[in-house]
Amino acid sequence: MRQPATIKDVAQIAGCGVASVSRVLNNTGPASAEMRDRVMAAVNELDFQFSEVGRSLQSSTTRTIGCVVPSIANPVYADAVQGAQDVFLPAGYQTLLICTNYDAEIETQAIRTLIAKHVDGLVLTVSDPETSEALAFIESRQVPHCLLFNMAPTNHTSWSVHDQAAAGRVADAFAENNHERTGFLALKFLSSDRARQRYNGFVEGCARNGMRKPALLEIDESNEDLTDLLGAFLQDNPGITGIFASNDFLALAAIRSARELSLDVPGDLSIVGFDGIGFGSMVMPSLATIVTDPRMLGGGAGETVLSMINGTAAPQTPSPDQTFHFRAGGSLVPLVAESKDDGKVAAFPPSSNPTRKISKSNRRDQNET
Amino acid sequence: MRQPATIKDVAQIAGCGVASVSRVLNNTGPASAEMRDRVMAAVNELDFQFSEVGRSLQSSTTRTIGCVVPSIANPVYADAVQGAQDVFLPAGYQTLLICTNYDAEIETQAIRTLIAKHVDGLVLTVSDPETSEALAFIESRQVPHCLLFNMAPTNHTSWSVHDQAAAGRVADAFAENNHERTGFLALKFLSSDRARQRYNGFVEGCARNGMRKPALLEIDESNEDLTDLLGAFLQDNPGITGIFASNDFLALAAIRSARELSLDVPGDLSIVGFDGIGFGSMVMPSLATIVTDPRMLGGGAGETVLSMINGTAAPQTPSPDQTFHFRAGGSLVPLVAESKDDGKVAAFPPSSNPTRKISKSNRRDQNET
DNA sequence: GGAAGGTATGGAAACGTTTCCATCGTGAGG
DNA sequence: CCTCACGATGGAAACGTTTCCATACCTTCC
Structure with a gap:
């Protein structure tokens, strides 16, 4: 060079x-x-x-923002990062992107380096805001920052979906459709405070609606064997008619697995997702889900950081119920009275009752029409 | 601070x-x-x-790589960026991400700034490698770099899908299924050399297989009216039985639009996509498409840049036919003899009935269901 | 005992900027 | 004619490092 x-x-x-x-x-x-x-x-x-580096040394400003998320292979984070960088770039800031792959060690290390590189601000999703070493370090260095998809501890600001309220809304949706026994499907439950928030909100919502406490199905990385796991789960927890998946990917995978188990969705099993990715409305049946706007959240977090840097008033963070809404879809339908009377039969294994037959033929129709 | x-x-x-x-x-x-x-x-x-900035001034090294792509809202680029950063981070390099939103002006400007910030290397997808001002500038500054998803001009190296060969393979697939009249559907045809490469390869492949030259349907941003455009396109080009969409998003959107036009996919119209995004195999019918591995490409480009920086031998770039493979799917089926005899009727309008009326009412149904 | 060589250490230059301050004209005002 | 103010300009310090070089001390060997 x-x-x-x-x-x-x-x-x-x-x-x-x-x-x-x-x-x-x-x-x-x-x-x-x-x-x-x-x-x-x-x-x-x-x-x-x-040379910006000479300049930075002199001005102690880098016109660079650090952005830390678990992975941009997940479109939720990808959209959020896009939203943030769409705010930063026109404002003259470039974005240093770190994908932690859900690893707290990498998170801590990378953030220290970002601060050593003297980023002017940070937008970040940490694995656990309460215990995050990185977050404590940021605070001690007083770097302008804004959380994203994390519940904000005191003294921090955050742009985030109110996971708990949203999960409660899902419970309401199941209740409105007469479902009473449900399951919660989560990936990496332990390493994500989001999944936990959603579980808590769902449990609370179910209780509020007089439903049973949902059973928990937790899986890790490999979703190869989801079909087996789901089968075993439904056998261990008979009578389940609805499953809330902690994100849309899982929900779609669950639909596929259910089909492999000869279960009809939604005839035998209703499924609700979370995030509202665009594909959810392109599949058949369309996915009932919580719709969120990651791009808006990323953009908001970006604006917040810019305002901290410039000393202007920070933009309002959205009120909890502005961060999501429920989208009905074909994957969640009312439980008909007869199935409710005999939930076990309706759910697993699917009996030779008319419900399944109709749905089967329906599906075939769709394929061949 | x-x-x-x-x-x-x-x-x-x-x-x-x-x-x-x-x-x-x-x-x-x-x-x-x-x-x-x-x-x-x-x-x-x-x-x-x-302080890394003091260090950088002294060592004239920043341990930072610039990464420029059109948008990470597109999972193809998101995966590629993820692949690259998964290579860079363990090697001690962080990634400055720029999303140009397909704007050559932003591209040029951002790359100048990246170089002013003294990035140690660049991985980038430019809008047109032959005319790119940014690319010329990079060359004049002799910054280690590697293209991504661009055909490499001389003196540049690139990790890319061989779009032309892949599009040729799609033509083969149509030919194998007895399709003879096809259309090519592209978004932002002019501002993307990828779309043009695919078109050229498809045209060439069709010729090689003795098929008609495909008709071109080009749309811009708003895909709201794709249904109308598709309808008009099929009417203007009667007899078309297959459509090659320049990416999977478009293909899925086309399937939806075809349905709104009361056309059956694949019965009346076969559709093939490009990219191989995961969702393609989750929809019904599954999407026939060219499968690519953006993460591998991004990782390869990353390795190449690192090797340029370290002076070690650059990794081989993949041979053209290693960069993609065709995945069969329910959206592409053999054209049966009778339809072939009378392609016009099989395709559009589907029969002698008042097509318009049916599609209209169908659409209304969907809205209100 | 003195020279030679090694280890430990600190001063200062250099990297590329910005900015303070001093210098030098020059035109205006008394 | 002298002063004053102001515009134009350049030198030099400062930002936080690394590294070259000189110095000081301690062994070791003839």
């Missing part, structure tokens, strides 16, 4: 001091027209551009 | 010169055990951490 021209080179060619070059180029301080011309000529000749 | 401790503060507390602190902390040069202890004590007392 050829070393680029510096302000000294420009000064030499223009036959002036470096101070004059700086003044001309930054339009700070006086300069004669003739001086301007000479400097500009030299700049063009050398194709000169300021 | 409180200003953090510097090496001078450490030196002062440890009662030594800054050079000793640097030597101890970096393990470069000799130091007595006692000196080590004093320095370490001071470091812990101050919670000292080197």
Whole structure:
């Protein structure tokens, strides 16, 4: 990498001091027209551009924001990052992106490096805001920052879906459709405070609606064997007619697994997801889910950080019920009275009752129409 | 933001010169055990951490890589970025992410800034590698870089799907299924060399298979009216039985639009996508498509850049036919003889009945269900 | 005992900026 | 004619590192 021209080179060619070059180029301080011309000529000749690192050292500002999320393979985070960077870029800030892969160790390490690199602010989703070492460090260094998809501890601000309230809404939806026994399906339950919040909210919501406490099905990375796990889960917890998956991916995977188990969705089993990814409304049956707006949240977090940097008033964070809404879909239907009377039969294994038959033929119709 | 401790503060507390602190902390040069202890004590007392910007100025290295893609809302790019950063992070490099939103102006501007920030390398997808101002600038500054999803001009290296060959494979697939008249559906045809490569490859493949030259349906941003556009397109180009969409999103949207037009997929119209996003195999009918591995490509581009930086041998870029494979799916079926005899009727309008009326009423049904 | 060589250490230059301050004209006002 | 103010300009310090070099001390060997 050829070393680029510096302000000294420009000064030499223009036959002036470096101070004059700086003044001309930054339009700070006086300069004669003739001086301007000479400097500009030299700049063009050398194709000169300021080194931001020299500048940063002097100004102790980098026009760079750190952005830390678990993974952008998950479209929720991808959209959020996109939303944030769409705010930062026009404001003259670039984004240093870190994907932690849900690893707290990487999270801590990367954030220390970001701060060493002197980012002007941070937008981040941590694995556990209450215990996060990284978060404590950020606080001790007083770096402007805003959480994303985390419940904010005191003294922090956050743009986040109110997971608990949203999960409660899902419980309401099941109740409205006469479901009484449900399950909660989660991935990486332990390493994600989001999944836990959703579980808590769902449990609470079920209780509020006089439903049974939902059974918990927790899986880890490999979703290869989801079908087996789901089968065993339904056998261990007979009578379950509805499953709340902690995100839409899981919900769609669950639908597929249910089919492999010869269960009809929603005939035998209703399924509700979380996040509201676009595909949810393109599949058959369409996915009932909690719709969120990750892009808006990312953008909001970005605005908040910018306002902290500029000392302007921070934008309001959204009120809990503005962060989500329930979207009905074909994957959640009312439980008909007869199945409710005999939930066990309706759920697993599917009996030879008419429900399943109808749904089967329905599905075939859809494929072949 | 409180200003953090510097090496001078450490030196002062440890009662030594800054050079000793640097030597101890970096393990470069000799130091007595006692000196080590004093320095370490001071470091812990101050919670000292080197400023990377001071370091960068001295070493002219930033341990930062620029990564430029159109948008990470598109999972193809999101996965590629993830793949690249999964290579960079363990190697000690962080990633400055720029999403250009397909805007060449932003692309140029952002890349200049990245270079001003002295990134050690670049991984990038440009809008047009042949004319890209940014690419020329990168070359003039001799920054290690690797293209991604772009055909590499001479003197550049690239990790990319061989779009043209892949599109040719799609033509083969249509031919194998007896389709003879096809259409090509593209978004932002003009601002993406990828779409053009795919079109060219498809045209070529169709010719090779003795098929008609595919008709081109080009749409821009808003896919709201895709249904109308598709309807008009099929009417203007009667006899079309297959559509190749330049990406899976479009393909899925086309399937939906076809349904709204009362066309059956694949009965009346076969559709093939491109990219192989996971959802393609979860929908009914499953999507026939070209499967690619964006994560692998991003990772490969990352490795290439690292090897350029380290002066080690660059990893081989994959051979064209390793970058994709065709995945059969329910959205592409053989054209039966009778339809082939009378393609016009089988395709659009589906029969002699008042097509418009049916599609209209169908659409209304969907809205209100 | 003195020279030679090694280890431990600190001062200072350099990296590329910005900005304070001093210098030098020059035109205006007394 | 002298002063004053102000515009134009350049030198130099400062930002936080690393590293070269000089110095000081301690062994070791002739």
